[in-house]
Amino acid sequence: MDTTTLETLWTLGVVIFILLCATTYLFYALISKEDTVKEMKKTHENLMRSFNDLDEQAKMIVRTDLELNKIREEMDKRLNGLNALQRTSRQMSQALNESEIFQRMSPALFEDLGFARVLIASVDDSNIQKIRLNLGYTEPQAEAILKEIAAQEPLRNALQEIHSVSSINCSNKTKEKIIHAFEAEHFIFSPILTQRGSIGFVFAGNRYNAPAVTQGDEELITILAGQIGQSIENAQLFEKVFRSSQELELKVADRTKQLAGALQKVNDISNKKSEFVSAVSHELRTPLTSIKGYAAILISGKIGEVPAAVKERLAKINSHSDNLVALINDLLDIARIESGRQEMKFAAYKIKNIIDNVADLLTPQITAKGVKLHIPPIPSDMKTPIESVYVDASHTERVLINLLSNAIKFTPQNGAITVTVSPELDHGYAVFSVSDTGIGIPASEVQKLFNEFFRVDNEINQNVKGTGLGLVLAKNIVEAHRGKMWVQSQSGQGTTFYFTLPSSQKAYEERLTLEGNNA
Amino acid sequence: MSTSISIGFSQDPDPQNAILQACVQAKNQLHAPDTDLIIVFASPAYIVPEIQTVITRTLKPKHLVGSSTGGIILSNGVTNRGIAIVGINSDNMHFGVSAIKDIDTQDMHDTGFDLARKAAQDLNSSHREVFITFSEGIEKNSSPFIRGVREALGGGFPVLGAISSDDFKYKKLSQFFQDQILHHSVVGLLLGGSSHLALGCKHSFKPLGRPRTITKVDGYVLRTIDNKPAVEIYKHFLGTEAAGLKNVALNSYAAMYPLGFYMEESRQYLLRNIIDILEDGSIVCHGGIPQGAEVHLMISNKESCRNSAIETAELVKASLADRPAKLVLVFESLARHKILGRGAFSEIQAIKDVLGKTTPIIGMCSYGEIGPFDTLNNIKNIYLHNESILMVAIS
Numbered sequence: 001m002d003t004t005t006l007e008t009l010w011t012l013g014v015v016i017f018i019l020l021c022a023t024t025y026l027f028y029a030l031i032s033k034e035d036t037v038k039e040m041k042k043t044h045e046n047l048m049r050s051f052n053d054l055d056e057q058a059k060m061i062v063r064t065d066l067e068l069n070k071i072r073e074e075m076d077k078r079l080n081g082l083n084a085l086q087r088t089s090r091q092m093s094q095a096l097n098e099s100e101i102f103q104r105m106s107p108a109l110f111e112d113l114g115f116a117r118v119l120i121a122s123v124d125d126s127n128i129q130k131i132r133l134n135l136g137y138t139e140p141q142a143e144a145i146l147k148e149i150a151a152q153e154p155l156r157n158a159l160q161e162i163h164s165v166s167s168i169n170c171s172n173k174t175k176e177k178i179i180h181a182f183e184a185e186h187f188i189f190s191p192i193l194t195q196r197g198s199i200g201f202v203f204a205g206n207r208y209n210a211p212a213v214t215q216g217d218e219e220l221i222t223i224l225a226g227q228i229g230q231s232i233e234n235a236q237l238f239e240k241v242f243r244s245s246q247e248l249e250l251k252v253a254d255r256t257k258q259l260a261g262a263l264q265k266v267n268d269i270s271n272k273k274s275e276f277v278s279a280v281s282h283e284l285r286t287p288l289t290s291i292k293g294y295a296a297i298l299i300s301g302k303i304g305e306v307p308a309a310v311k312e313r314l315a316k317i318n319s320h321s322d323n324l325v326a327l328i329n330d331l332l333d334i335a336r337i338e339s340g341r342q343e344m345k346f347a348a349y350k351i352k353n354i355i356d357n358v359a360d361l362l363t364p365q366i367t368a369k370g371v372k373l374h375i376p377p378i379p380s381d382m383k384t385p386i387e388s389v390y391v392d393a394s395h396t397e398r399v400l401i402n403l404l405s406n407a408i409k410f411t412p413q414n415g416a417i418t419v420t421v422s423p424e425l426d427h428g429y430a431v432f433s434v435s436d437t438g439i440g441i442p443a444s445e446v447q448k449l450f451n452e453f454f455r456v457d458n459e460i461n462q463n464v465k466g467t468g469l470g471l472v473l474a475k476n477i478v479e480a481h482r483g484k485m486w487v488q489s490q491s492g493q494g495t496t497f498y499f500t501l502p503s504s505q506k507a508y509e510e511r512l513t514l515e516g517n518n519a
Numbered sequence: 520m521s522t523s524i525s526i527g528f529s530q531d532p533d534p535q536n537a538i539l540q541a542c543v544q545a546k547n548q549l550h551a552p553d554t555d556l557i558i559v560f561a562s563p564a565y566i567v568p569e570i571q572t573v574i575t576r577t578l579k580p581k582h583l584v585g586s587s588t589g590g591i592i593l594s595n596g597v598t599n600r601g602i603a604i605v606g607i608n609s610d611n612m613h614f615g616v617s618a619i620k621d622i623d624t625q626d627m628h629d630t631g632f633d634l635a636r637k638a639a640q641d642l643n644s645s646h647r648e649v650f651i652t653f654s655e656g657i658e659k660n661s662s663p664f665i666r667g668v669r670e671a672l673g674g675g676f677p678v679l680g681a682i683s684s685d686d687f688k689y690k691k692l693s694q695f696f697q698d699q700i701l702h703h704s705v706v707g708l709l710l711g712g713s714s715h716l717a718l719g720c721k722h723s724f725k726p727l728g729r730p731r732t733i734t735k736v737d738g739y740v741l742r743t744i745d746n747k748p749a750v751e752i753y754k755h756f757l758g759t760e761a762a763g764l765k766n767v768a769l770n771s772y773a774a775m776y777p778l779g780f781y782m783e784e785s786r787q788y789l790l791r792n793i794i795d796i797l798e799d800g801s802i803v804c805h806g807g808i809p810q811g812a813e814v815h816l817m818i819s820n821k822e823s824c825r826n827s828a829i830e831t832a833e834l835v836k837a838s839l840a841d842r843p844a845k846l847v848l849v850f851e852s853l854a855r856h857k858i859l860g861r862g863a864f865s866e867i868q869a870i871k872d873v874l875g876k877t878t879p880i881i882g883m884c885s886y887g888e889i890g891p892f893d894t895l896n897n898i899k900n901i902y903l904h905n906e907s908i909l910m911v912a913i914s
Contacts, residue, residue: 051729055755058728058816062756062776065818069775076860106532108564108600 074216077114081220084112088224092231096238098122101231102132110135113220114211115204117184121146122192122200122232129200141183148181149201155181160198164190164222166213167205186213190225194233202228274335281328281335288328292321330469334452337476344392344480346508351378351389351421351430358400359419362408370413371436373404378421386421386430389501390508391481396501399474403434403497406470410438410460410495428507429483435496441489449487450475474499482511522609522714524846524913525549526881528593530601534565535573537602542577545606554578556614556708558605558848559585559695560883563685565602571698578606582616582641584708585695586653586683589853590884594871596864597856597884599686605846605881612913615642615709618696623703627660631667634707639672644711647672649911651848652680654705655692658806658887659739661903664705665889669901672709678901679718679911681850682805682887687857689794692886715914717838720890722790722907723827723855726779726815727756733780736810741778741791741802744814748800752778753793756816774854777906778802779817780809785900787892790817792854792905806887806903819906821862824855828866828908832873834894835912842914844874849882850909856884874912 091104102120110118117136121129129149134142149155154174158165166188167175179185184205192200202225204217295317298306306314336342355375359366366373378386389396400419407417415437422431441449441456448454453468478485478499489495502508525548527541545557557580561570566587574580591603607614617637622630635650650668657664668678683692696706710716731752735742741749753761757772779788791804835847849870856863871878888909891897 055728059756059758062727062816062818063758065775065820066757066760066772072860079861108532111600 074214078216078220081113081216084109085220085224089227092227093234095231095235098232098235101228101235105133107133107135110204113204113217115206117182117205117207119145119182119203120200120228132200145181152177152181158189159191159201161191162193164188164218164225166218168213168215169218183207186211188213188218188221190221192225192229192232194229199229199232201225270338274338277331278335281332285325285328288321288324292318292325295321327469330473334469334473334476337473337480342480344395346390346392346505348388348390348505349393349396350387354389354393354396355400355419358397358404361401362404365405365408366417369408369411371408371411372416374416374418376418376420386503389430389503390505391501395477395480399477399499400434402470402474407434407436407438407495411436412438428503428510429500430503431498431500433496433498435494437494440491440493440495441487442491446487446489450485482508482515521611522607522845523549523551524879525606526879527604527606528591528601530598534567534602535569537565538570538573539577541602541604542574545604546578549606549608551608552579554580554606555582555609555612556580556607557583557585559583559602560588560591560881561585561602562589562591562600563587563691564600566693566700568700570700571695574604575698578604582614582708583695583697584616584653584706586681586883587685587693588883588885589684589686590856592849592851592867592880592882592884594867594880596867603881609712612710612712612714613642613644615639615711616696616707617641618694618699618701618704618706620701620704622654622656622705626663627657628663628667630657630705631664632671634705635668635671635709638707638709642709642711646711646713647676648710648712648714649677649679649716651708651710651911652678652705652889653683653694654680655683655694656703657705658682658903660807661889662807665901675898677716677718677895677898678889679909680889681883681885684853684884684886687853715839715842716895717835717844717912717914718890718895718910719831719834719838720888720893720904720907720909721827721831721834722904723823724777724779724788724790724817724819724906725823726788727818728816730813730815733808733810733812733814736808739804739807740797741804741808749802750796750800752814752816774857774906775818777817777854778804779815781813781815782809782900785892785897788815788817789902790905790907805905819858821859824859825862825866825869829869829873831908831910832870835910836873838894839912839914844878844912844914846913847874847878847880848911848913849880850885850888851882852888852906852908853884853886855906855908870910
């Protein structure tokens, strides 16, 4: 073998060796790749399984979520419905008549409840069904529905039921009729019940492509229909009470008018009486003055001595004339005060001064009778001290003189008379009292004390002359001060006269204003 | 005077009385013979022909925009009935308004462009802050609409908005523009001047189950997911209850379980409510769908909703940087409001806890919210969101 052949063989051997190595490497590489592919396939399978698991988990999540959402939606709907119902019920309960109840019901309530078609009807005074609320129907459509209800027996029956019917609970026949009449596949039809029975209905529904009604919807509409029935009854009751009250008011007004007329007549008569008394008194006083004058001249002997017997008679004429003049003066004063013609000179006067003046004036009679006069000082610790009154002093003194004279007259020897001024004010008025320990007045006579010419029938009065006008005059004077006079007495227990007088100008004016307002 | 803001609200059962009461309340707070801008939010029952006449006569607005809504957001809660009127008089804020009517048959890009251009022409200021729209119909193709607006106002211009709503009946949505009540239209409000705006936009939903891929889409109709009819995703998770998805007015599942599309550029889930299921199992969504995106069924709860509102308010507060907010406008998904139910009140309270007890809050519940994710820092990408809460604070 030459060198060339050897070289060729050597090269061939190397090539074969390299090919062998490469084949071996490729062989091992292929084996390794197949493992990777297997591993990748496995990973892919795992990944797909995880994805599918993820999908299944997601499916479970979605379905659970769906359930929860359905419950939530139903709860939200119920809450919204209850909320709207509560608002409407409150509105309706404030309605005072039947038409107002329906005016206060907003179609929005039913929209909140998820209804697009609503019809509410109730009977009117002539017992004819009238549409009260309409949502989703034209007027002719609504009228046609009422006619169909009247014509179809199953619908009439549904109206007379005492419970609601709905698309989820009623018979197929009724359901069919309602769907046909109201053009609503999902519905609730609830009668409006009162004590008279069914007086109308509430229909709430939706067309074919809307969600079905639920038990909750049915309950809400039933409650609403019940609420409407209740409100109608309440409104009717209110109307009845209102009418009675109006009738009563009319009667009261009529009676008040009659009484006012009667009072006016009484006042007119009283005024005429006062005028009459005043006129007569004036007419009487002039001749009486003459009689008294002539009697005095005769007694004085200026026109010749008169026999003793005549003188005695003349003295009696004089004395009776004095009594008659006093009586006429009292009558005149009463008439003046009653008619408001008596001018009152109001000013602030010290209470102590008024009482002391009167006490001084009556001291001779008190001493002569042998009674004691107590005038306790006005307490100084009272909350609202009163030292003065806003009065006509001369008239006030007349009141006190009158009451004290009576007290002296009816109090036995060694008895006591007390004059007080109450520390408690009666709305700015001072309360005076004159008490005695005299014979008292029988209960049956007390009420008549302030009647004109009334004199208590007792032994003293039979012996002592009086006009029966003193207390009337005193009371009139007190009332002219916008005060009050009253008496407390019992037979044998003494008597107390009370009267009130204004402690200030403000108190007097306030009382005047109050009386003006009340009048 | 720099800026005066007033809010009037009434729920009087008589719509005309309610409008008048709301106007009087707003006027009494403004103390001015006329008003620079009026924003009106009204529930369907309060949208009567006289609405604009009463507002015009009482408040004499120079600009007026607004929308129907299924929920009015107020400082003390959310109500589904009534009318709210916001009045703004300002020396340092300027307003331009515009409207495009009957947009259903129009090109959305052109609509957006024309709307923004008209508003810009109406704005008496060279400084523009933000564009806010109220609309009905753009949700089917919102991306070209937003592009159109941005072409007119600038590439990175903030575009925000709300889709008009009603009480889930989808019966008659309305937009208010000057003295007109519009339908199937879009109105725009361009704010200019020297006010500071702070924004927050969030949702509270988390993805459920394994990711799936959108395999066929036609605009806002999702045809197939993983090559199966799109409705299968709902059938899988909801079982027999998925049948209820056919009628959107009926079902609350659409609100509770929207679809979430993972947006690569924002790294967030864009939500879509479903509004119908077609015979072939396709899902009609409330807004456009990104082709090829990863899709999940999404889930949330009250607590999560409330927390997202707090987080949104915190974003706004951080952006305000100690400036007091004169008014906070809130656009919140009506579907989200449905999830919150009676808890809607506590959500507003939570927002006030963050932004200040006396901060005036007004807004509407919408069928869609237009804005970026989170804050104005993400303004590059603006989306039509569903089930989200969007807050704009004016300071």
